[in-house]
Amino acid sequence: MEVKPAIFPHEQKNHVLLTWAQSMNGKIGYKNYSDDEKGNLFLGQLKISCKESFRMTHGLRASFDAIMVGSNTVRNDNPSLTCRYPHPEDSTCLAPLSMQPIPIIIDSHLSLNYASLKVMELARCGLTKAPWIVVAPSVIQRKTKDAQLQERWNCIEHYGGQIFVRDQEYPENWKDYVHLEKLQSNGASRIMVEGGATLLRKAFESNSFDSLVVTIAPKMFSDEETIGISYLKHLNLNHALWIPCGSDILLTTYKHFPMELLQLK
Numbered sequence: 001m002e003v004k005p006a007i008f009p010h011e012q013k014n015h016v017l018l019t020w021a022q023s024m025n026g027k028i029g030y031k032n033y034s035d036d037e038k039g040n041l042f043l044g045q046l047k048i049s050c051k052e053s054f055r056m057t058h059g060l061r062a063s064f065d066a067i068m069v070g071s072n073t074v075r076n077d078n079p080s081l082t083c084r085y086p087h088p089e090d091s092t093c094l095a096p097l098s099m100q101p102i103p104i105i106i107d108s109h110l111s112l113n114y115a116s117l118k119v120m121e122l123a124r125c126g127l128t129k130a131p132w133i134v135v136a137p138s139v140i141q142r143k144t145k146d147a148q149l150q151e152r153w154n155c156i157e158h159y160g161g162q163i164f165v166r167d168q169e170y171p172e173n174w175k176d177y178v179h180l181e182k183l184q185s186n187g188a189s190r191i192m193v194e195g196g197a198t199l200l201r202k203a204f205e206s207n208s209f210d211s212l213v214v215t216i217a218p219k220m221f222s223d224e225e226t227i228g229i230s231y232l233k234h235l236n237l238n239h240a241l242w243i244p245c246g247s248d249i250l251l252t253t254y255k256h257f258p259m260e261l262l263q264l265k
């Protein structure tokens, strides 16, 4: 039976969900091999979750206003950050534009080459919403003297994206760093934070989230090649739900977890 993805119009506004996929030993992605500009080696996305939990993630995306990711994740994975429901494995099977989440990238120094990103290309084709980028205030000054920065700024705006300049250069608090209040008041009320490790860790440390959905796959990856997450030991899991999903397990503290997303054939 085909079920529509759950949308929760009556659910509370201003919700932050942290979500990621990890192996049993907590690995979430390949390490970035820094040496940029000159031969940086990006290994791409580490395949972790099974197809059922992958589909669950895409169903969940349909009920959020935005997906937030860190700059390293975009640099390393070049993700499309789309809702491809109900066939996420098919990159051409995009949900309608109204169901697409806004991609939000935390990129303080406008360090990414926006013209070459998948999120930009999809927005340019009118298939998805254009990204929102959060930058530090110094970018405003720097771009007047730096043609490359100005070009990136123009590229984002040209394709309908928005740039949010936060108040402080390096605020301590996660909410200030990602300019959460401003994003939410502009319409990205319900945000899924999908990684990477640093952005999630900072949100965890400042206790800036409402719920969690973690996909745990029956896999192990090596310490040499991959980076991990070890936050779960800091959580009070008394009220967590553990839900089988294909060969994976979902750990969720999400109060209104859309169980129907797990009942799809």
Ligand SMILES: NC(=O)c1ccc[n+]([C@@H]2O[C@H](COP(=O)([O-])OP(=O)(O)OC[C@H]3O[C@@H](n4cnc5c(N)ncnc54)[C@H](OP(=O)(O)O)[C@@H]3O)[C@@H](O)[C@H]2O)c1
Pocket: 019, 020, 021, 022, 027, 028, 029, 030, 031, 032, 044, 045, 046, 048, 069, 070, 071, 072, 073, 074, 076, 077, 105, 106, 107, 108, 109, 171, 172, 173, 174, 177, 178, 194, 195, 196, 197, 198, 199, 200, 202, 203, 227
């Ligand atoms: N398995 C999964 O579910 C999953 C999901 C996504 C990504 N990943 C993997 O994660 C890896 C990348 O992770 P990463 O840790 O290297 O990078 P990341 O989290 O993608 O990027 C670091 C982010 O943290 C931000 N940041 C720095 N200080 C902060 C603070 N005080 N408060 C809030 N944000 C702050 C950075 O902002 P600036 O722009 O200012 O530096 C940047 O946006 C990749 O291998 C990727 O494949 C896995």
